[in-house]
Amino acid sequence: RKEVEQDPGPFNVPEGATVAFNCTYSNSASQSFFWYRQDCRKEPKLLMSVYSSGNEDGRFTAQLNRASQYISLLIRDSKLSDSATYLCVVNNYGGSQGNLIFGKGTKLSVKP
């Protein structure tokens, strides 16, 4: 089975801290990579796509290392509102059409 592995956490950090999540994937043919955010008892929502050159959206930076097959998400200046579970998502290239493989998620708790 194609898999996506994440550290489940929880990561407990103070406001203002910088926190990094890593994710590894097993399908070397995968071409699309995403970070989704899921609040407690809510649906997952796209946080950002991850591009080969790396990309940034405000306080969030995503990196992709194809050679090592890992993806990272860096959150700077953490806010209380960043508390959520972050899902690493990879397309299952070569598998079913439209098939995304979801990691189990890393839980982040930002404390005052």
Next chain:
Amino acid sequence: NAGVTQTPKFQVLKTGQSMTLQCAQDMNHNSMYWYRQDPGMGLRLIYYSASEGTTDKGEVPNGYNVSRLNKREFSLRLESAAPSQTSVYFCASSELGGGGQETQYFGPGTRLLVL
């Protein structure tokens, strides 16, 4: 736009009962998906529909059937519910359905408890 809507929000069934989970999207998306999410397991694909008139099995299709009623609606049916089907069910949609290249938008979920 409401995005992706699901009904019901919560359901309790007895073993052996049947029910249909409804999903609709108003974004004119071609592809729709049904996932289940269990503690410690992450999201797993049950069935998907790449376009109106087509459906295909995902990772965990056993015990479920689906119907793509039209472009907007994609239903999931449990013919004979089992306790192992206790889960949170999410419907999702995406614009093109091209091999997982694009964003999927999720509904709010249906929490199902099978006793």
